[in-house]
Amino acid sequence: MWKWLHPYAKAEDSYALAGKLMPWFLILTIPSFIIGLVWGLLFAPADYQQGDSFRIIYIHVPAAMMAMGAYSAMAIAAFIGLVWQLRLAEMAVAATAPVGAVYTFIALFTGAAWGKPMWGAWWVWDARLTSELILLFVYMGIIALYNAFSDKVLAGRAASILTLVGVINLPIIHFSVVWWNTLHQGATITKFEQPSIATEMLIPLLVMIFSFATFLGFMILYRFRNELLKREQHRAWVIKLVHAKERG
Template identity: 60%
Template sequence: MWKWLHSYADPEKAYNLSSKLLPWFSLLALLFISVGTIWGLMFAPTDYQQGDSYRIIFIHVPAASMSMAAYMGMATAAFIGLVWQIKAADWVAASIAPIGAVITFIALFTGATWGKPMWGTWWVWDARLTAELVLLFLYLGVISLYASFEDKVLAARAAGILAIVGVINIPIIKYSVDWWSSLHQPSTIKITEKSSMSSEMLYPLLINIVGFGLMIGAITIVRFKSEILARNGMRPWVRALAKQEGVS
């Protein structure tokens, strides 16, 4: 495994692999999100308690779950960059951070929009909501550290340390509704138990969760390719690529 990983530490190989993966991630993301969103918003049954207002979960839940998944991906890449000194891993972490921040903001915004009719207020200092807000600040902190140092090696090290330390917030978000009294509803999607949501609602939700994950992957690949080109602008293969793109 590590030989495979180190082989793609080479920027040119990483760039070429990214170019091959991007169309697949993009097309599958478009397909899954289109199916999941249309199914959820137009064809899923109306909830007997919340009416049609519950349909925001088809955006909120995928955004919230993928905000945590993206953070774990960023922290994993930062860990690899710190331990094995693989620059490409640092570029992956830097690529994920802004995407994760936007997805987390979407989760917070849609959660507030859902909370207003359900709780009668846009925001409460609930454990899960507060922990999700902390997640947004962690993303912003990582972004700021990457941008604060001219020495990109030092920037990656500082941002990587913050990303790894911030992992402690992920289980707090996940289990906050079980650990503390919370206005936020418990998880309806369960791995070891039967989900409390009907299949007509569950399937489009799961499809959208996968779609959001693929979308984050696609955007990350685009940003990763840009990072590779920015960090390797003087390499012959980058110059050749730029010349080729200029001709075409």
């Protein structure tokens, strides 16, 4: 495996690989998003307690899961970058942070819209909501820290360190509904033995989670390629690439 991965330590090869993978992620995203959204909004049955208000779950839950998934991927990349001194891993951290921040904002916004009819308030200082808000602040802090340094090597290292520090918030988010008495509902789809959601509602939700995940992959690759071009703009392979596009 390491022999297969070793060539992609070169920026040029990683750029090319990301370009090959991007269309596949997009091809998977578009139909799954359309199918999941139409199925969830129009054909899934209404919840017996919440009525049609529950349908925001098809945006809220996938966004919240991908917000944490993106941060987990950043933490892995940060660890690899710091331990093995791989510049590309630190670039991946910088590329992923804005995408994860957007997913977190969507999760918070849709959660507030869902909370209003259910709890009678747009926001409560609930353990799950508060820890999710902290996640957004951590994302923003990483983005700000990375952009605060003109030396991008130092910036990548600093952003990676902050990313690893912020990992402590992930288990707090996940277990907050277990550790504290909160208004937020507990686990549903992660209880594989007996999910707390009807199959007719669960299937479109899983499709939406898949579409959010593939789009996350697409956006990370897109931003990773841009980060590579910015960091490597004076290298021969980038200059050659720009000239080739200008001629084309």
